[in-house]
Each structure stands twice: as C-alpha cells, then as structure tokens.
Amino acid sequence: MAKKQTKTAFQVAFGKHLEKLRTERDLSYRQLAQRCDVDFSNISKIEKGEINIQLSSVLQLAKGLNVNPKQLFEFEFDLDKE
C-alpha cells in the first residue's frame, strides 16, 4: 500500500466510484477488506481520496468487488481538472 499523500481530484473521483461499487454490493469496509488484501482502515481512506494507491491495490479491490479492474475506472473525469 502506498503511503498517505495529498488528496487529488483524481484520487477523490476514484474513491467516490469505489464507494458506489462497494455500497451497491451492500458490503461494509470490513466485508470488502475480508475479500481482498487491503486493510479495512485503508478502504475508508481510499474512498476519501487520501491514498495514491498502486496497481496491485487496484487489482485487490477488483477481486474484492468481483469486478474487472477497468470497472473501477468507469467514472467521468475531466483531464483538465488537475
């Protein structure tokens, strides 16, 4: 897991989408964490856009949600935002 860093608009957008995917599946932070190799306290931080996660965590979250990794990026994001 990457260390905590400054929030960025992209991290925040990713986090909001992750939260949507998780809650649509009626999973708590803890339940999602139990399905993948990401600490449950970090899931909350990722959803708030506080962590600049690595590809390995993207894959873990995809496994935990049982979605293709690309679905984690299926949100609108304006490239000019940052």
Place this chain on the structure above:
Amino acid sequence: MAKKQTKTAFQVAFGKHLEKLRTERDLSYRQLAQRCDVDFSNISKIEKGEINIQLSSVLQLAKGLNVNPKQLFEFEFDLDKE
C-alpha cells in the same frame, strides 16, 4: 513513481496495453514522457510490467496519451490469473 517491484501478470497486461496505446499514436518513450510527468526510462519499465505504478502515474500517462484514464484499463484480464 513507485519503486521497482516484482512483475505481476496485471502489471504486464497493463504495460502491454500502454505500449499499444502509445505506438498507435506513433509516440516514442521520449515523446510520451515529454507530454506527461513520467520519466522516459520509467515508461519502458512500466510497459514491461516492472513497476507497480500509482494512481498519480495512471493520470499522467492518460494526459500524455490524451485518453480518459479508464482507457488505460480497457484490456482483458482474468482475475483468477493472480
């Protein structure tokens, strides 16, 4: 940029797709690097699946290629592979 790590099937798949997007645009490593905040020597390593990059680098590569970040993940990947 995250430190160099062990190759994983997901990193390799991501890297191959990145190479496809870059070469489709007739961009060299150096040309892509000039368009984004990623060192040109790292672009080669990312394409080989040698770096577990962070969300910030995903965004930079998307900017350099002028694609939506989600397009960087539009490749097939079997979750059971790792």
